[in-house]
Amino acid sequence: MALRGEGDPRWVVRERQDGRNVNSWHWEDKDVTNWAQQRIKQLITPESCVCSYNGTTVAVKSVDTVDGDATLYNRKGVLKVLYDLKVVGKWTTLHGEEEQRTLGEFRFELFDEEPHIVVSIDDKAPQKDGGAKECFVRNVTPLIKKECGVFITEMHAGAGQQVDGLQKASNKKECDTKVTDYLRSGMNQKAAVTKESNVSELILKDVFTCSGMDMYLALTDARRLEAITRAKAVSEGTVGGNVRLMNGEVTGRYKRLEEAKKIEMEWKLGCWGEGADAGVATIGIDEEDGKTEVSVVVSGVPKAMASKTEGFWRVQMLQAMKVVMGWGSASKFL
Structure with missing residues (x-):
């Protein structure tokens, strides 16, 4: 034991980072909304969500807004996620000049693995090809859902975050769970x-x-x-x-x-x-x-x-x- 005035560091109480929530005993949350918004835009792109139709191409043009919340909850290496996102974007045909293309919008709410995607044609578009819309619904919306599945897999793997005590994610495909x-x-x-x-x-x-x-x-x-x-x-x-x-x-x-x-x-x-x-x-x-x-x-x-x-x-x-x-x-x- 230290003598008075010697100030032996062994007996000085200090603030320790590893003294907080030891072994992740308590539930902790991490807001990953910003990550979720950016990741959705990275996944749903013209390159990943595209199909051929009647000599032209129908594809996602852009994801304009991703609103909502996404949160991770962790306790003792058990990770749970909560996400409720509203996604709005545009789709287009890619033939000829801009004024010859059919334009439209798609939107969906993402809170489970089967989002219901609503597709519409822009009333102000110079061309209104209903066949292009049907092609988008039939062929492109499944690709959007596939990318949403990738997003959900990554959410359950920690959303790219460092989560204390988190066990390695299973190789099991997301659609099998x-x-x-x-x-x-x-x-x-x-x-x-x-x-x-x-x-x-x-x-x-x-x-x-x-x-x-x-x-x-x-x-x-x-x-x-x-x-x-x-x-x-x-x-x-x-x-x-x-x-x-x-x-x-x-x-x-x-x-x-x-x-x-x-x-x-x-x-x-x-x-x-x-x-x-x-x-x-x-x-x-x-x-x-x-x-x-x-x-x-x-x-x-x-x-x-x-x-x-x-x-x-x-x-x-x-x-x-x-x-x-x-x-x-x-x-x-x-």
Whole structure:
């Protein structure tokens, strides 16, 4: 031990970079919106999205705007992504002079692997060749979707970012996997959980810029739940009614419903295993001063599945709700 006045550096407490979030224990987020906007423009180009038609060429002319958000969420090497982008661009035929060409627009929203691309002809274009439009729809839009698949693969590989503890991405093709981030993160890997297994309790809180009633509807209305989770949902919305989210990977049954106040239900993730009992999810809704605080308490969670359960509620529900419904920043947790 150092004597007084000697100032032995071994006993001086210093700020250390490696002392923050050791072993990536807590969820961290990284905004990659700028990367996503630039990457979409690099992928969807006249060279990569082109086809031949009636002695000429039909191709993407440009990607004009990419609006929206893209975020990475990482904990202990498990990466989840959330993206909601609106893409607008132009297409054209490439024969002759500019005044002889057919021009048009394409647009789509990118939040899953099957974007619906809307194609139109510019009413002010000197030529309006409907056949060129059909060629673009039939031959070029699949190429655009293919490039979107490349973008999604790169998002799940870390979006070109340095992500602490991230495991190497699988060589499995993106089109061979499910669309929902949570399914990618291991939800389909069924765990061998028995009724005697130790269980834990999950507690989360977050604040949203919406009314309590809007929040209640978002959590009980099937159409809203489908928009938030981006997958098939069933919600009967009455006491005793069934709940099924993410194409049946999440199941439950309503036990108590108080409009704009409280939701209580039996609740279970498919990855908990067939031998595991359902837990109880209690959602408190507290509106004050134009904002609503939501508290989520899930009891009976198998300890081995605690991280995946937290990931579902934090990323696939609460953060997705902010992005899809526009109820706040998706990068802050309480």
